[in-house]
Each structure stands twice: as structure tokens, then as C-alpha cells.
Amino acid sequence: MLKTRMHLLFLLSGIGIAIFLGIHMTVQHLNNLLITGEADPTSWSSMIGRAARESWVVIYILLLFFGLYHGLYGLRGIILEVTRTERTIRVVNWIFVICGIAIFIWASYVPIALAYG
Amino acid sequence: MPDKNTLVTFKVQKFDPDKYTHPHMQEYSVPTKRGTTILDGLLYIKEHLDSTLAFRTSCRMGICGSCGMLINNYPRLACHTQIAECSSLLITVKPLPNSPIIKDLAVDLMPFFEKHKSIRPYIIQENKNGQIDLTREYVQIPEQVDEYEQFSYCIKCGICISACPTSASDVNFLGPQALAQTYRYCADNRDSGSAIRFKITETDHGVWRCHLAGACSEACPKGVDPGLAIQLLKNKMAQQTLSAGRKENTVALYPQPQEIKPRIQVPPFTAKK
Numbered sequence: 074m075l076k077t078r079m080h081l082l083f084l085l086s087g088i089g090i091a092i093f094l095g096i097h098m099t100v101q102h103l104n105n106l107l108i109t110g111e112a113d114p115t116s117w118s119s120m121i122g123r124a125a126r127e128s129w130v131v132i133y134i135l136l137l138f139f140g141l142y143h144g145l146y147g148l149r150g151i152i153l154e155v156t157r158t159e160r161t162i163r164v165v166n167w168i169f170v171i172c173g174i175a176i177f178i179w180a181s182y183v184p185i186a187l188a189y190g
Numbered sequence: 191m192p193d194k195n196t197l198v199t200f201k202v203q204k205f206d207p208d209k210y211t212h213p214h215m216q217e218y219s220v221p222t223k224r225g226t227t228i229l230d231g232l233l234y235i236k237e238h239l240d241s242t243l244a245f246r247t248s249c250r251m252g253i254c255g256s257c258g259m260l261i262n263n264y265p266r267l268a269c270h271t272q273i274a275e276c277s278s279l280l281i282t283v284k285p286l287p288n289s290p291i292i293k294d295l296a297v298d299l300m301p302f303f304e305k306h307k308s309i310r311p312y313i314i315q316e317n318k319n320g321q322i323d324l325t326r327e328y329v330q331i332p333e334q335v336d337e338y339e340q341f342s343y344c345i346k347c348g349i350c351i352s353a354c355p356t357s358a359s360d361v362n363f364l365g366p367q368a369l370a371q372t373y374r375y376c377a378d379n380r381d382s383g384s385a386i387r388f389k390i391t392e393t394d395h396g397v398w399r400c401h402l403a404g405a406c407s408e409a410c411p412k413g414v415d416p417g418l419a420i421q422l423l424k425n426k427m428a429q430q431t432l433s434a435g436r437k438e439n440t441v442a443l444y445p446q447p448q449e450i451k452p453r454i455q456v457p458p459f460t461a462k463k
Contacts, residue, residue, distance in 0.1 A: 074388070074392060074427065074430065074431040075392075076392045076393070076394070076396070076398055077392055077398070077427050077428060077430075077431040078431055079398075080398045080424075081428055081431065081432070150398075150399065153360075153394050153395070153399070154356060154359045154360040154363070154399065155359055155360065157361070157362065162394055
């Protein structure tokens, strides 16, 4: 039941985006609402300081994974609707897998390097 | 609202693939009265105005599903749609979309029927010898009938796939009718073929292509609500994947009768020799 699992992960990633994007939005853009909010969370030093903390690295990478999976799965669904042949479907699937993995590695490099580099 | 002998204009899409490359619209004036249906109008056109007009019809009472067509840009059964419902003296009639046109208002429904056949729309029940028991009845209480009864009202008219936006863009999509019937049989306690059908519907053009537009449920003339059936099917498949659903009970057979009533003896004076 691979495709069912993929779709369930799609639903789960939607919830994940809501949660982690919510955290990002609250801390970074709605800081006035927080009692212990920083003065300027969008400043370079503030961003570097957050990225060096392990908890934020986990949050960023999870948000990256959920956002990437959710977006690519949805885009794949749209493309498959206008795809007729099995061979084309296989090509489309592999393109999405390769691009997804490549973007994930590239985008997760920065927070990992800041935290541990 | 059409009154006695009101003239209503029927704008009908005509297309003869032997003569034309594109469809065109043709107008007819049809006398109508209270209670006249779209099908009545089309039959009048065929009998008095244009005998070449091609369309399907059979029961004329909304049970066979033959006369599905696009009436004023909405898919309906022609026999079940009164002219008065259209609230207009101009009625546009076109063939059902998302299916190839054979001629005029008749579309090719073979791809639709093939998709329906592909989900194995029959009870799959085998005993331990790999055979279905034909000698006794299966037990089914009213609550178990309620689980699938609504979805068994499908008359295979094709209106749901003509309304479905995913069917419009994806010709290989199984469609709301096939998916709803998949659930109809999986929800039937007499059936044990869920695993087989899940493999058929869990494809790149299967159940997960449905985006819950709901147009199928809105258009269905029999109240089947295929959108609900598809969501319930997704639920069942997710439960099986996560092994979270309750185990389905195996269906019981009615017990053999304990005594056999004796044959009634025929009085000798009624029997002819």
C-alpha cells in the first residue's frame, strides 16, 4: 500500500507545515505578541543565534522536509493528471525523487553547518 | 414557465463524424405543456422535425440511466428533467462531457464501463475450498445492509464522471462511479475481496487522485453520493495500511433447516390422469 502511505504522509506533512510554520511565524514575525520575544528576530545576529541552537535546527529541517514533500507531492499529482503513459509516469516520479532529495540536502546544509560547523 | 402549447426552443448539439469535423448547434421549436420533459421534447424533434437526431433513451422513468446529457450546461437525465425546471424558453442540450461523441447526443460509454468492470463489481466470497457456496443464503442484518445500500442505487448513467473535474483532465482516472462501487462491495459483509480491489484502486490514477470537488455527488440523479463513498474508501484503505481498522467479521451462512415440512398431498380429484 505504498501510494496510500505516500498520501497519508502528504496529509501529515500538511499538519506539520501548519505547526512548524506557525512556530516560525510567531517567533520571527509576531514577536510583539510574545512576552519573552526578542527585539528584532529578523536581524542577522538573531537569526544566526537561533540557527546555532539544536532545537531550531530540528525545527528548520522538519519544516523543510514537510514543506518539500507536501509541495512536490501536490505538484506531482497535478502533473500525473495529464500524463498518459506508464513510462512518462516513471520518468516524472524519478525526477521528483531526485530533485526532492537534492534540494533537501542542499537546503539542510546551512542550518547543520551553522550549528555544528 | 411553459404553459399549454408553449413553444420552447431546443438548441441541440449535432455532430455526425461522417459528415463534419466539428459539432454545431441546431435550433428546433418544440410545443410543450405542463409536465413535458426534455426527453419528450427530443422525441418530438425526432418524430416531427429531424429524424436524424441521435440520442439514447429506454425506460423514460429515471431508472436505466440511458438518457444522461448536458441540459443547460448541467448533466441530468433527460427523462427526469421537466422543461419547467429549466425556467427558460431556451433549452440547450449537449452530450455528456468527458466521453468521446459517437453521434449527436450519444457518447461512447465503453471506457466508463471498462473502468467499472476493472474493480470487479460483484461479491467475491470464497469458502475454505476456494469456492463460493451456492447452496445456502448469507446472513445479513438490516444494519449491515445500511452500510452499503445507498451506494447500490447507482444506475451507471455516467453523469458523475461527466461532472468530475479530475475525469476531465485525466482520462485514465478510475472515476467516481468505479470508486464508489469499489466501496459498495468492500462495505458489503458478504464480500471478502477488499484486498483485491484495494490493489486496483491504489494506482497513480486511482482513489488518491480524487480531490473531493463534490461535483459527482451534486450531479448524481439517484442520490448515491459517490463523493462520500470515495472518502469512506480512502478511510478504509488508510485503516488497512495503518492496521488500525477493526477486523471484519466473516459472514455467516443461514443454518440448515432442522426439519423439512412434508409435501402437501394433492387431492385425487384435482389430479388429471
